[in-house]
Amino acid sequence: MEKNKKFEISSSSNRYIQSSKLELILRGSYANIGFLLLALLLITLFATWLYPNSFNFYTPGNLAVIFQHIPVIIIMSIGAGILMICGEFDLSIAGVYTLCSFITASALNEWGWHLSSSVAIGFIVALVIGLINGLVTTRLKIPSFIASLGMMFFLQGVVRWFSENPETGVPGSISLSPPQWFFNLMSGQLFGPVYAQTLWCIIFAIVAFLLLNLHTFGNHVFATGGDKEAAEKDGINTSKTKIIAFMLCSFCAAFAGLMSSTRVNLISPAQTLSGLELQAIAACVIGGVYLFGGRGSILGIFFGACLFGIVDNLLVIIRAPGEYMPVFVGTILIITVILNTNLGFAKTRKES
Amino acid sequence: MSSEYTNSLKTNRYIQKGLFDRFRASPAGNVILVFLLVLFTCSIISLIYPDNFRFLSKPNLIILQRAIPTLGIMSIGVGILMITGEFDLSVGAVFGLSAYIMAMVYTAGMPILVGVLAALLVGIIFGLINGWITTSFGIPSFITTLGTLFIIRSGGRLVSDNVPIIFQVPDWFKTLMTGRMLGYIQMQFVWFIIIAIIAWIILNRHTIGNHFISVGGNQMSSTQVGINVKKTKILAFVLCSICAVIAGIMSVIRVGVVNTDAKPLMELECVAACVMGGVALTGGRGSIVGVAVGAIMFHLVKDIIILGKLPAYYLELFIGLVIVFGVTLNQIAKKKY
Numbered sequence: 001m002e003k004n005k006k007f008e009i010s011s012s013s014n015r016y017i018q019s020s021k022l023e024l025i026l027r028g029s030y031a032n033i034g035f036l037l038l039a040l041l042l043i044t045l046f047a048t049w050l051y052p053n054s055f056n057f058y059t060p061g062n063l064a065v066i067f068q069h070i071p072v073i074i075i076m077s078i079g080a081g082i083l084m085i086c087g088e089f090d091l092s093i094a095g096v097y098t099l100c101s102f103i104t105a106s107a108l109n110e111w112g113w114h115l116s117s118s119v120a121i122g123f124i125v126a127l128v129i130g131l132i133n134g135l136v137t138t139r140l141k142i143p144s145f146i147a148s149l150g151m152m153f154f155l156q157g158v159v160r161w162f163s164e165n166p167e168t169g170v171p172g173s174i175s176l177s178p179p180q181w182f183f184n185l186m187s188g189q190l191f192g193p194v195y196a197q198t199l200w201c202i203i204f205a206i207v208a209f210l211l212l213n214l215h216t217f218g219n220h221v222f223a224t225g226g227d228k229e230a231a232e233k234d235g236i237n238t239s240k241t242k243i244i245a246f247m248l249c250s251f252c253a254a255f256a257g258l259m260s261s262t263r264v265n266l267i268s269p270a271q272t273l274s275g276l277e278l279q280a281i282a283a284c285v286i287g288g289v290y291l292f293g294g295r296g297s298i299l300g301i302f303f304g305a306c307l308f309g310i311v312d313n314l315l316v317i318i319r320a321p322g323e324y325m326p327v328f329v330g331t332i333l334i335i336t337v338i339l340n341t342n343l344g345f346a347k348t349r350k351e352s
Numbered sequence: 353m354s355s356e357y358t359n360s361l362k363t364n365r366y367i368q369k370g371l372f373d374r375f376r377a378s379p380a381g382n383v384i385l386v387f388l389l390v391l392f393t394c395s396i397i398s399l400i401y402p403d404n405f406r407f408l409s410k411p412n413l414i415i416l417q418r419a420i421p422t423l424g425i426m427s428i429g430v431g432i433l434m435i436t437g438e439f440d441l442s443v444g445a446v447f448g449l450s451a452y453i454m455a456m457v458y459t460a461g462m463p464i465l466v467g468v469l470a471a472l473l474v475g476i477i478f479g480l481i482n483g484w485i486t487t488s489f490g491i492p493s494f495i496t497t498l499g500t501l502f503i504i505r506s507g508g509r510l511v512s513d514n515v516p517i518i519f520q521v522p523d524w525f526k527t528l529m530t531g532r533m534l535g536y537i538q539m540q541f542v543w544f545i546i547i548a549i550i551a552w553i554i555l556n557r558h559t560i561g562n563h564f565i566s567v568g569g570n571q572m573s574s575t576q577v578g579i580n581v582k583k584t585k586i587l588a589f590v591l592c593s594i595c596a597v598i599a600g601i602m603s604v605i606r607v608g609v610v611n612t613d614a615k616p617l618m619e620l621e622c623v624a625a626c627v628m629g630g631v632a633l634t635g636g637r638g639s640i641v642g643v644a645v646g647a648i649m650f651h652l653v654k655d656i657i658i659l660g661k662l663p664a665y666y667l668e669l670f671i672g673l674v675i676v677f678g679v680t681l682n683q684i685a686k687k688k689y
Contacts, residue, residue: 091620140680143633147676149624154672160665273617278441278498291492321510330502337496338489 030300033287033336037303040310057317063193068263070309071201072256073283074302078208079252080280081301085212086245087225087293088137088144092129094276095155096250097257100126101267102162104258105176115182123254129155130250134243144246156272163269173268176261186262197259204252209298221245225293282329283308286336307332382681383629387645390652405659414538416655418530421544422603424647426618427625428551429595431643434626435555436588437568437635438486438493442478443596444618445504448611450475451600452508455517455610464525471597478504479593483586493589501619508612516611530606540602544644547598552640554591564588568635624671625650628678649674 047055056062076093083090100122107118133151137144163171178186188196212218220241223231231238261267287304289296308329315324398407406412426443433440450471458467482500486493531539555561563584566574575581604610629646631638653674657666 136676140676141683142676142679146624146627146633146679149620149627150672150675150679152620152672153624153668153675155668157665157668157670157672160668161663164663164665275617278501282498282502285495285498291495324506324510326502326506327510330499330506333502334485334491334496334499337491337499338485 030288030297030303033300033303033307036332036336037307037310040307040314044310044314055317057314060193062313062317064189064195066309066313067193067198068187068195069313070306071197072260073279073309074201074305075204075252075256075259076276076280077283077287077301077305078204078298079249080277081284081287081289081296081298082208082212082221083245083249084281084284084289084291085225085293085296086221086242087228088242088245089148089281090133090246090249090253091145091148091277092133092151092155093249093253093280094274095152095159095272096126096129096253097260097276098267098269098271099129099155099159099162100254101176101257101261102159102174102269105174105261105267106162109174109177115179119258122258123251126250126254127247130247131243133250134239134246137246138239138242152272152277159269159272171269173266175265176267177265178262183262186259197263200255200259204255205298205302212298217241217244222294225290225295227294279308279329282333286333288336288340290340381630383642383645383649383678386678387649387652390649390656394652394656407655407659410536412655412659413536414532416651417538417541418606419654420648420651421540422599423618423621423625423650424544424644425547425599425602426596427622427629427643427647428548428640429592430619430622431626431629431631431638431640432551432555432564433588433592434623434631434633435568435635435638436564436585437571438585438588439497439623440482440589440592441494441497441619442482442500442504443592443622445501445508446475446478446593446596447600447603447618449504449508449511449600450597451604451610452512452517452612454601455519455604456511458521459517459519464521468601471601472594475593475597476590479590480586482593483589486589487582487585505612512612514611516609518609520608521605526605529602543598543602547595548640548644555640560584560587565636568632568637570636621650624675628675630682646678 044055044057048058076097080090080093103125104118104122107113107121108115111118113121129151133144133148136142136147136150140147160171163174184196186196186200190196190199212221220231220236220238223234223236224238224241228238257267283304284296284301285291285304286307287296287300287302289301311328311332312325315328394405394407397405398409402408426447430440430443453474454464454467454471456467457470458464478500482493482497485491485500486496527539529539529543533539533542555564563574563579566577567579567581567584571581574584625646626638626643627633627646628649629638629642629644631643650671653670654667657664657670
């Protein structure tokens with residue numbers, strides 16, 4: 001019975017051979033979102049042409065905001081996306097995002113550590129959290145949704161513990177205030193509206209792309225997410241793959257947190273409650289990552305996160321109330337998933 | 353297919369094992385054991401040191417009864433939905449918005465019952481939308497409800513303009529929902545128990561409960577035995593939303609102030625309570641008693657931390673650990689027995 005079903009799947013995906021190039025592009029997991037993003041950019045161009053004075057999208061100031069803000073979402077989503085392709089979730093992203101920059105800041109300013117060691121301790125903490133998430137998920141066989149939900153609550157507590165003033169018991173913010181060269185490295189201006197963050201996010205995207213598409217690890221990630229049992233029969237160590245994916249995800253979140261807190265220079269414990277983890281998952285899903293793993297692309301995630309940031313920015317520019325942003329994100333989320341499910345080959349996958 | 357068959361052979365445990373093993377193997381077994389243990393320990397400590405650890409004092413018992421039902425009622429709805437194999441992340445938003453709509457209708461001069469009906473109607477509509485999108489387009493409910501979470505939460509902010517409504521409901525309604533009986537029993541808790549009993553009857557003594565469990569357990573075979581999977585799932589979504597509405601109304605009546613910006617992450621707390629109570633994340637396994645006890649445990653831990661004068665951050669640390677620990681225990685129990 002099982003065998004028959006698999007055969008059907010493989011025969012129905014034979015259409016790849018017959019389809020034209022355009023159809024192939026249309027079926028890619030990043031296609032829908034790419035067109036949507038393109039349409040959005042065309043609309044902004046058009047609007048700038050019509051209302052050059054009131055629609056300030058392509059002004060240097062606004063572009064600078066975009067190029068500094070979007071990379072944070074992109075880098076986080078790349079980590080979360082690789083993990084989701086692997087078939088697992090991480091809800092503790094927001095906690096890692098806050099905690100690691102918090103630790104770096106306290107090490108730098110309060111414990112008097114050297115910059116390099118305080119940055120290193122931040123990342124080490126992130127990797128350890130990823131490792132724990134991965135170990136709990138793979139060894140104890142707990143769904144990662146639950147494992148990282150537990151980690152999310154746990155990290156909220158840890159951040160509060162770190163941030164509490166020992167005398168008053170009130171959680172307080174902390175500032176990073178790094179040396180100038182570090183600030184330049186993480187968020188300095190390169191030329192025009194392009195900032196170091198932009199460069200970092202492109203580097204991250206390229207590395208992730210290479211890792212996912214040209215390295216064995218990427219193959220293992222797709223295989224683990226697509227069919228875990230088959231992957232194991234092929235001799236892939238799925239636990240190891242998943243643990244590495246968890247660690248990558250935590251690392252990306254920590255890097256995004258460090259980048260953002262270098263620019264804003266303020267780390268508030270309330271960031272753990274900001275719903276960043278759901279935003280990252282939403283960006284990935286919009287970008288065509290299949291919720292149950294095995295399907296997705298870095299380009300799609302990149303587009304999805306860009307769309308997130310650009311819509312956010314556009315709504316600010318047209319002075320819409322801030323409440324419209326989530327309404328839009330929610331609608332786009334549902335529509336793109338419906339499109340992806342019904343157009344892409346997700347439909348032919350075994351539906352549980 | 354074949355692995356499922358061997359699984360069902362393994363679950364023959366019910367015939368061979370003793371009473372205690374059977375109890376531990378049931379979905380709610382572990383959490384009830386832990387709950388009783390915690391309750392017992394707390395009561396003993398409270399009896400020995402009545403001045404330092406006021407667990408059994410009247411104010412504390414009343415605070416507990418006021419705090420538990422909000423999460424408890426919501427978790428019961430979420431639990432039924434999770435047993436059916438779906439998620440609802442939008443309950444937190446429905447919770448905030450419905451209470452606001454009730455207050456809005458009521459302050460516009462309508463009778464309170466019309467306000468309650470309006471809130472219920474809104475909840476039912478959201479449940480129908482969630483269910484319809486999930487079942488008709490075949491997309492995971494995690495995504496559907498993540499989308500509606502964004503939409504409803506910000507829609508609520510648009511409706512309310514971030515201005516809270518202050519209102520006073522009629523006395524009879526206030527007494528009915530949040531009054532006190534016999535000096536010790538809060539009406540909220542009574543309602544919680546009533547809803548839990550209704551949910552238990554629906555799940556265990558009614559055909560639709562059978563359908564919920566079988567759809568969550570194996571959708572394909574449910575279709576083959578003639579269950580209307582789509583209808584069942586939509587019904588579960590609606591029930592879940594109704595529970596969130598009831599919890600929302602109950603939570604604002606006593607204070608008389610309502611804002612749509614209720615607690616963030618409420619939906620994840622509900623999922624956590626359900627999972628602690630032994631509901632399987634993949635559906636098909638779980639019990640109302642477990643869910644209720646899971647929700648109670650949530651607040652019990654909170655209460656102990658406050659009474660023990662521990663720092664507040666212990667709460668989140670503990671909840672995180674308890675979730676992972678609880679699920680691990682349930683996994684072990686499932687395998688062993």
